[in-house]
Amino acid sequence: MNTTTLSQPSHQSTTVNLCTFRLHEFMIGIDVTLVQEVLNRQDATRIPLVSDVVQGLINLRGEIVTTIDLRRRLGLPQRSAEDPCMNVVIRTADGPVALTVDQIGDVIDADESLFEFPPPTLGGPHREFVTGVFKLDENLLLLIDLDRVLDPTTIKIRTEVPV
């Protein structure tokens, strides 16, 4: 799916290389250099008593990787069980983390001139994660802040013990 050949090393510093994917009705982009790999749907081991933002644990060639359901993380409507999904594995300082998205898109070179900060009045719970918008010809591409998305202090990991 992510077979789009990367363009020649860009001589202009005005383009950014983005990995794109579809999530609910949005196209979202992240810095392609942060993406380690893309996996098909994985059967994750659920973790009891943990926020449903965390989908579970998967085995990535012997490494245990936490998967985050990006829809839930961004406060978007849930996908149904039979809807397809994929995992985008992100490199972080603390090892890889997988994000569950609907569908992976192309790797694109986005011109920085098309970038704009999000409108100040943009609402919704996912507001805090969006750093800007690329006005592409075919659609709008939301740039998200992965540090913020994966900040453990803002994910309420532990849920209440059922009594």
Add this chain to the structure above:
Amino acid sequence: MNTSEFDEVMVEFITESRENLDELDTALVTLEQHPDPGVIAKIFRAVHTIKGTSGFLGLSTLESVTHIGENLLSKMRDGALPITQENTTALLGMADAVRSILDSVEATGGEGTETYPRLIEELSRLNNPDAAPVAPAAETPSAPAAAKGSRRKPAAVAEPAAESAPAPAGQRPTKARADASVTQLKPRKVKAAAQAKKAEEIVVEEPARTGEQLIDLGLITEAQLDDALLQQGAGDPRHVGEILVEHEIVKPADVVEVLKTQAEERPSSNESIRVDVGLLDDLMNLVGELVLARNQILQFNASFFDPSFSATSQRLNLITSELQEGVMKTRMQPIDNIWNKFPRIVRDLSLSCGKNARLEMEGRHTEVDKTLLEAIKDPLTHLIRNALDHGLESPAVRMTTGKPVEGTVRLSAYHEGGQVIIEIADDGAGIDANVIRRKAVQKGVLSADEAAIRTDREIVNVIFQPGFSTADQVSNISGRGVGMDVVKTNIEAIGGTVDVQTVVGRGTTFKVKIPLTLAIIPALLVNAGGERYAIPQVSLIELVRLDGDSAVSGVESVQGAPVHRLRGKLLPLVFLNEVFGTESRPSDDAVNIVVVQSDDTQFGLVVDDISDTAEIVVKPLGRLLKGAAGFAGATIMGDGRVALILDLLGVAQLAGVSSSSAARAQAEANAARALDANFERESILIVGIGERRFALPLAHVTRLEELPLAAVRTAGDHRVVHYRDQILPLVTLADRLGIYSQPDDGQSLQVLVCGAGERSVGLIVDSVFDIVDERLEYSDRTETYGVMGTTVIGGEVTDVLDIRAFVAHDILVAAEAAA
């Protein structure tokens, strides 16, 4: 030689010197108790090596400090000066100075500015007890080297008086060259350093020859050795030892003893190599992967009937197990590596708190995984400090109770049932349960009723609770009420336990149990709610299966809490599915109980199925899952899926069966409070919207403005206002939060301006109440959009506004930067 090679020389020097220093501490303390020429010679060699190498590496402070110490040692060795406490203290001080210089060299590349004038003065004074203090430079630096070199060459026997004569051995020219090159360019210096190092290594590592050792031990004189050597030189084919025995100068037993020590010394220098710990860690990880792959192949083999494949996988199984064992062994180190610091600690402490103590150590060669060894170092040190400070009585008290004046602290280590047991025992006053009971009530750790009903044993365990101390006076060693709880927490963090036994008047014993290794552990696999979990085998007591009628009758209830009668005793039951909120999916009607021990509590964990035992590789849960309760990690199973490893302590707490859960909760609260105290207060803005009060950090707001309502325009869907030559978009917080509001006058708007210039937004509130300096603490049990939590500020309930819900991230960053 390039810089990195120079660094290598330096790093090697630092590592070796540190090892020598550790030995030095122990040896000095031993020496004080049992004067022994062999030990002095050993200390002397260690100091001499450091001094020599530091000279070549251009570490002049280090050289001058060790030089003067070496002089003192040489006089002590020759019997010119006695071995006194004062001398030992000064030499230990020298060892500390060397350590801090080495630390500084490692951290900064330089020796630092401290020159230790007082230490040098003290050492010089001790060097010449009769004379006035002598400047260290006045002495010939190579004197001890000369003495040493001469000892090796019987042809040039050096009398003690000849110490200041030029050295006959080949060391002096090398040293002079190096000294000269210190001020020159690096490459030269390094070359000299490398040569010096080589020379030093030979001096240090060549096992002392029999004759010299006999001299060191004071059994023969140098003249007698020379005679024997002459006889050998004249064609006698026998060894020196044999000749000496023949002349009845030494006893055969002494020669045998010396030869034995030589045999012990030899393999250590030739048959062991230094390996980077990082490399071993990598190797251990790889073996972990191999174990996983092996498990997968074995599982595959079970469903695949091919004799040759089966045989191969069995072989793979065996080899993997052996390899795993071998690699684990490489990580094992004798516990003495941390124990060798203790004689010094005991000595210094007993001097400083006026007690007379002796340290006994047993099982110093017991081996423990390196990682674990490091983890138990601090807890053990703390327990020893406690034994000295709280445990042992003062000599006067001991005298009146008829005990030997010298108290004993005994350390012992041994393997038992796949675990390492370490005991720290003192023959002190013991712990009086009634004193603890009184203190616990006084400090509010226990209520008076609780204290009365608990057994003495339970009461004594209160010492592990946070905030508890029995010391009447706070000393700088202990008594501050932190410590034992930290000891317990640290030991439990590596899967160990700590237990205390005490007899009043007779002493106290702390028993620490730790696992052999952490990385690969045997575990029991169970199923619950359709998932597999691993239970570490160390906590496992037994498995109980109730089927047929007993599945129903076997589970009874005491005031709503499920229990099982196990051999006449009530075992509290914990249904794993209930704790985890998962749905039970048992394969049959039977009740499967895994009886486990966690902390002091035994309980039965009821699971859907018990499947198998397996060697599992423990992998940590990522940073994202730090807050998850009840899990010690995860592992990969034979089928490639991930299984969680249960943390039974956590499960017990979740289920409320842990006896110390209340204490733990309190400990966590205390820790949180201590953490909070570190947080700085911040300025908090309090605003009113409708009937409610909201708080937000002032740092997010650039300005507070009152704008006339008339200036507000509607552009598209949004309200905007012309403000400072910009169009400022406005957000009515009341609307966004779904609050009904009616601004007071209807003439003007209270606006919080966030951000600057083009990138700013105005938040409309009803009123601005106050700005307070406080730490913003709030409960986070809210799902309300735009609200992060609730707190009480100035006695009124206030919601904490989630400003990120309304204002773009970059605006906030700009506002914060401006603030």
